[in-house]
Each structure stands twice: as C-alpha cells, then as structure tokens.
Amino acid sequence: MISCNSNKIYSFCLALLFSFLTVFNTYAQGEQASVSQDGVTAGGASGGDDAQVQAGAALFKNNCVSCHALNEKVVGPALRDVHKKHEMPWLINWIRNSSKMVQSGDKYAVQIFNEYDKQQMPSFALSDDEITSIVKYIEVESAAPATAPTGTPANNQAATAVTDGPGGDSISGDVGKYLNIVLIALIVVLIVMVITLLIIANLMKEYLRGKKDLEGNDLEIVNQRFDFSKIYKSRAVQVIVGLIFAVVLLDTIIEETYAVGLQQGYQPRQPIAFSHKLHAGEHQIDCNYCHTSVYKSKNANIPSANICMNCHSQIQKESPEIRKIYTAIERNRPIEWVRVHNLPDLAYFNHSQHTKVGGIECQTCHGPIETMNVVYQYSPLTMGWCINCHREQPLNTEGNAYYDNLVKIHDQANKGAAFTVSSNGGTECSKCHY
Ligand code: HEC
Ligand code: HEC
Ligand code: HEC
Numbered sequence: 001m002i003s004c005n006s007n008k009i010y011s012f013c014l015a016l017l018f019s020f021l022t023v024f025n026t027y028a029q030g031e032q033a034s035v036s037q038d039g040v041t042a043g044g045a046s047g048g049d050d051a052q053v054q055a056g057a058a059l060f061k062n063n064c065v066s067c068h069a070l071n072e073k074v075v076g077p078a079l080r081d082v083h084k085k086h087e088m089p090w091l092i093n094w095i096r097n098s099s100k101m102v103q104s105g106d107k108y109a110v111q112i113f114n115e116y117d118k119q120q121m122p123s124f125a126l127s128d129d130e131i132t133s134i135v136k137y138i139e140v141e142s143a144a145p146a147t148a149p150t151g152t153p154a155n156n157q158a159a160t161a162v163t164d165g166p167g168g169d170s171i172s173g174d175v176g177k178y179l180n181i182v183l184i185a186l187i188v189v190l191i192v193m194v195i196t197l198l199i200i201a202n203l204m205k206e207y208l209r210g211k212k213d214l215e216g217n218d219l220e221i222v223n224q225r226f227d228f229s230k231i232y233k234s235r236a237v238q239v240i241v242g243l244i245f246a247v248v249l250l251d252t253i254i255e256e257t258y259a260v261g262l263q264q265g266y267q268p269r270q271p272i273a274f275s276h277k278l279h280a281g282e283h284q285i286d287c288n289y290c291h292t293s294v295y296k297s298k299n300a301n302i303p304s305a306n307i308c309m310n311c312h313s314q315i316q317k318e319s320p321e322i323r324k325i326y327t328a329i330e331r332n333r334p335i336e337w338v339r340v341h342n343l344p345d346l347a348y349f350n351h352s353q354h355t356k357v358g359g360i361e362c363q364t365c366h367g368p369i370e371t372m373n374v375v376y377q378y379s380p381l382t383m384g385w386c387i388n389c390h391r392e393q394p395l396n397t398e399g400n401a402y403y404d405n406l407v408k409i410h411d412q413a414n415k416g417a418a419f420t421v422s423s424n425g426g427t428e429c430s431k432c433h434y
C-alpha cells in the first residue's frame with residue numbers, strides 16, 4: 001500500500017531548496033573573494049576538471065602570484081599560454097627546481113634565466129598532480145578572454161582590486177553575471193520541482209479519498225494538515241542545516257587563511273577619529289610636521305600626543321574626541337593607534353631611501369592620504385609591487401656626484417635605456433632580504 005508521508009516530502013523539498021541556495025551563495029562569495037583579493041579570476045572553468053582547476057587556482061595564488069600574473073610581467077614572465085610553450089614534463093621539472101635545469105644547460109632555461117637578470121625562481125616541493133593542476137588552471141584562464149589590465153605600474157598586480165577606496169570588492173563583471181544567471185536558473189528549476197512534488201502529493205491524496213476501504217495509516221495521511229513544526233523538528237532538516245553551517249564555516253576559515261599577508265584595502269578603526277582629510281587636506285598640514293622621521297630614517301613615526309597638543313591646546317578643546325588626547329597625556333599612556341601597513345619581517349624597507357634619496361611622493365605608495373578620513377592600505381605591498389617600480393622608476397641621480405660615473409658607464413653600455421633602480425641592483429634579492 002501507499003506508505004508515503006507527505007510531510008516528509010515537504011521537508012525534503014524545503015531542505016533541498018535551502019541547501020542548494022546556501023551552497024551556491026557560498027560558491028558565489030568564494031569566487032568574489034578570490035577575484036577581489038588579487039585580480040586573478042578563477043571563473044570560466046567548465047566540465048569535470050572543475051575541482052582540479054580550483055585546486056590549481058589556490059596553489060597558484062599561494063605560491064606564484066607574488067611573482068607571476070597571466071597577462072603581464074611581474075617579477076617573472078607573464079604566464080598566459082605557457083602550457084603551449086612547453087611540454088608538461090619540462091614545466092614540472094622547471095617549477096620543481098628551475099636552477100637545476102639552468103645548471104643542466106637546458107637551452108631555453110638558460111636563455112630565460114639570463115633574460116630575467118639571472119633572478120632565480122624558488123624551488124617548489126609540489127607533486128606532479130599539483131603542478132598539473134596549476135598548469136590546468138593557467139590553461140583555463142588563458143582560454144578565457146583577457147580582462148584588460150588597467151592601473152598604473154605601481155599597482156598593476158592588483159589591477160582589479162582597490163582603485164576607488166577600501167574594501168576592494170570590485171568583481172570582474174563577467175564572473176558575477178555568469179554566476180547570477182546560473183543561480184537564478186537553479187532557483188527556478190527548484191521552485192518548479194517543489195510545485196510538481198506538491199501537486200503529485202495532492203493528487204495522491206485525492207486518489208486515496210476516492211477509495212472507500214481505507215486502512216488506518218492511509219486515512220491519517222488523507223486527513224493530515226500541513227504542519228510547520230514537524231518540518232522544523234524533522235531529523236533530516238536538522239542534519240542538513242547543520243552540515244551546511246559546517247561547510248560555510250569551513251569555507252570562511254579557508255578564505256581567511258588564504259588572505260593572510262594580502263592586506264590591500266585594510267582599514268582598521270582607530271581609537272581617535274583623527275582625519276587626514278581634515279588635517280593634511282583641508283588644513284594643509286605638512287606630512288612631515290607629524291611624521292617627523294619619514295625623510296630621516298627607516299621608519300616613519302606616528303606622532304605622539306604632544307604633537308597633537310601643539311595645536312589642540314588652543315583649538316577644539318572641548319570635543320569628546322580631543323578629550324581622548326588629554327586623557328592619554330594625563331594617564332601618561334600613548335594613544336593606541338592601530339597599525340595599517342605592515343611588511344613581513346623577512347623584507348627590508350627604508351623610508352628615507354625612497355622619500356629623501358629617491359624623491360618619491362608619499363602618495364605614490366600610500367595613495368590619496370589627504371582625502372582619507374580613515375587611513376587604508378592603498379598599495380598591495382607585495383614583492384611584485386616593489387620590484388615593478390624598481391624596474392621602471394628611473395633613479396634620481398640629479399645632483400648626486402656618486403651616480404655621475406655610474407650613469408656614464410651605464411649609458412655607454414645600454415645606449416639610451418633608462419638608468420632605473422634595477423640597473424643599480426635594485427632587484428637583487430639581497431637588497432630587500434637579508
Ligand atoms: C620569487 C619569484 C617567483 C615565484 C614565487 C615563482 N616564479 Fe616562476 N619565474 C620567476 C622568474 C624570475 C622567472 C624567469 C626565469 C628566471 O629568471 O629564472 C620565472 C619563470 C617561470 C616560468 C617560465 C615562463 C616562460 O615564459 O617560459 C614558469 C612556467 C613559471 N615561472 C611558473 C611558476 C609557477 C607555476 C610558480 C608557482 C608555483 C612560480 N613560477 C613562482 C620567478 C618566480
Ligand atoms: C596632524 C598630524 C598628521 C599629519 C599632518 C599627517 N599624519 Fe599621517 N598619521 C597621523 C596619525 C595620528 C596616524 C595614526 C592614525 C591613523 O592611522 O589614522 C597617521 C597614520 C598615517 C599612515 C598609516 C600608518 C600605518 O599605521 O601604517 C600613513 C601612511 C600616513 N599617516 C601618511 C601620511 C601622509 C602621506 C601625510 C601627508 C599627506 C600625513 N600622514 C599627514 C598623523 C598625521
Ligand atoms: C598643526 C595643528 C594641528 C595638529 C598638530 C593636530 N591638529 Fe587636530 N585639528 C586641527 C585643526 C585646525 C582642526 C579643525 C578644527 C575645526 O574644524 O574647528 C583639527 C581637528 C581635529 C579633530 C576633529 C575635532 C572634533 O571635534 O572631533 C580631531 C579628532 C583631531 N583634530 C585630532 C588630532 C590628533 C589626534 C592630533 C595628533 C595626532 C592632531 N589632531 C594634531 C589642527 C591640528
């Protein structure tokens with residue numbers, strides 16, 4: 001006999017709908033995050049290789065983006081269509097240990113090594129499968145139409161990320177649109193499915209009602225009412241909701257871990273609502289007035305509360321924000337500003353070398369600080385970003401006798417090519433890593 005319980009059908013439908021929606025939502029968010037973090041689009045994959053491509057995308061993001069992009073030279077060459085340029089075994093050997101290949105005298109390896117100023121690409125302890133998935137990812141990305149890299153050389157590694165402010169959630173339009181269409185189509189399909197199932201359930205009831213000699217069990221079903229609390233209590237629904245929750249949590253954690261070290265757009269809340277827009281913008285106070293060491297030493301200092309008091313002992317004495325400066329001084333405690341920019345310890349960066357010697361404006365690296373109410377990290381601060389500028393920025397040699405002779409030798413050897421920071425060794429690993 002018919003032993004189907006229509007409440008089970010309802011809960012099953014609801015659970016199905018809910019799980020599809022959540023999973024696709026997470027998927028869409030994951031895509032957005034991976035796109036906005038480094039301008040590498042992970043979309044466009046098709047067919048059963050999806051998982052492999054996804055794995056490749058993650059590996060690429062973790063190991064390669066600091067030096068490679070698809071469409072432009074960063075530290076190493078652009079990798080678009082690199083799978084057509086080399087056989088798979090060559091690529092595997094190269095990525096695992098490029099210097100061994102150069103030493104072995106492989107003609108192409110030696111050539112590209114020299115072409116890139118003898119910079120060594122690091123070795124990677126990756127398995128064949130992992131390397132294959134990276135190459136697969138590059139292949140899929142190469143087949144997708146190029147999203148034209150925009151932006152200045154100073155921040156082209158993250159061309160699609162932060163250009164108009166913090167947050168950096170600008171999404172490559174194609175991927176977003178594509179996902180939306182899929183999502184809408186799925187919802188429609190699911191709604192149709194749910195309606196069909198409901199109709200079938202009703203038809204069955206009608207059929208049962210038409211019969212005279214009903215058994216107890218079936219009678220119960222016919223007289224049954226739609227009951228939400230049963231769905232809510234249903235074991236299946238509880239298990240599925242729990243599972244989805246776990247998946248979402250895991251996904252978020254993984255995304256966060258990948259994002260470590262890539263802080264572009266980072267904009268922490270500060271303990272006092274100090275505004276650069278007001279001070280450096282409207283009131284045109286020189287950066288140097290507060291960041292007194294920026295032309296003199298490695299670090300730019302954050303001003304002490306006493307510097308604030310030079311002015312605020314006269315102006316705006318009674319506002320609650322200014323009160324906080326007084327409190328800090330009274331308690332003899334520094335104001336606990338939250339650090340925005342932070343290079344990892346393995347890299348050496350010196351402000352005076354760039355501001356005083358190099359003559360580079362603060363805004364080139366820090367963006368339009370004088371328009372920011374709250375400071376955010378404008379540049380990616382990745383190795384590729386540093387090196388890109390060193391490749392292109394002519395050295396400021398004017399009026400510096402030390403350079404005159406060097407420049408003369410360089411000009412004779414390189415007929416007209418600019419004397420860039422890299423001509424002077426500015427892309428040697430040891431300059432930034434000790
Ligand atoms: C520290 C910088 C750095 C990292 C990280 C890096 N590479 Fe490279 N890569 C280079 C440089 C520099 C070259 C150019 C050859 C040379 O100078 O050794 C290169 C060359 C290549 C080439 C040859 C390109 C061509 O046009 O023939 C491939 C392929 C490649 N890298 C893949 C990768 C992959 C995949 C990863 C991540 C697993 C990676 N690289 C990580 C710096 C890097
Ligand atoms: C009146 C003092 C004052 C002036 C003038 C000023 N700053 Fe600041 N700056 C601060 C204070 C205070 C902080 C720490 C709080 C914050 O991040 O907003 C800060 C933070 C910063 C940071 C972020 C530091 C970090 O935590 O990584 C940068 C970058 C910066 N300033 C650049 C500039 C530039 C460029 C100018 C000139 C256009 C300038 N500042 C002018 C007081 C000043
Ligand atoms: C060179 C003078 C000068 C210095 C130094 C200075 N300020 Fe100001 N600050 C001003 C002026 C001018 C205003 C605008 C007052 C107005 O709009 O009436 C202002 C306004 C402010 C305001 C907004 C006032 C409000 O009512 O909320 C805050 C907050 C503030 N400053 C914090 C600081 C802090 C923190 C420092 C030290 C890091 C600092 N200022 C250093 C000149 C200065």
Ligand code: HEC
Nearest residue numbers: 287291294299300301341342343349354355360361362365
């Ligand atoms: C060539 C790029 C570049 C230029 C030009 C530059 N900065 Fe920075 N700035 C950085 C980097 C990179 C950091 C992070 C340093 C670190 O974490 O060690 C930083 C950090 C800072 C900080 C936080 C404190 C510190 O030293 O870590 C302040 C404040 C700051 N810069 C202010 C300025 C001001 C003011 C100017 C202009 C006079 C300026 N910067 C010019 C790249 C630059």
Ligand code: HEC
Nearest residue numbers: 066119120344347381382383384386387426427428429432
């Ligand atoms: C102009 C400065 C500069 C030069 C030259 C430079 N690096 Fe870096 N490197 C950095 C900075 C800044 C970071 C940290 C930011 C990041 O991880 O992208 C870094 C990070 C790294 C990392 C850690 C990568 C990661 O993702 O954690 C490695 C490995 C590395 N560099 C190797 C090299 C090698 C090998 C060379 C020589 C080919 C080199 N670097 C030349 C500035 C430089």
Ligand code: HEC
Nearest residue numbers: 348349353357358364386389393396421424425426431432
């Ligand atoms: C906007 C361009 C620009 C960016 C971005 C930049 N630099 Fe530089 N850097 C220069 C210039 C210009 C010089 C040369 C200054 C001089 O000696 O005349 C220089 C010099 C250096 C030197 C000394 C090199 C030598 O030959 O002695 C080091 C080290 C260095 N930079 C590290 C870094 C690191 C690390 C980063 C990234 C966090 C970085 N730079 C980002 C422009 C830049």
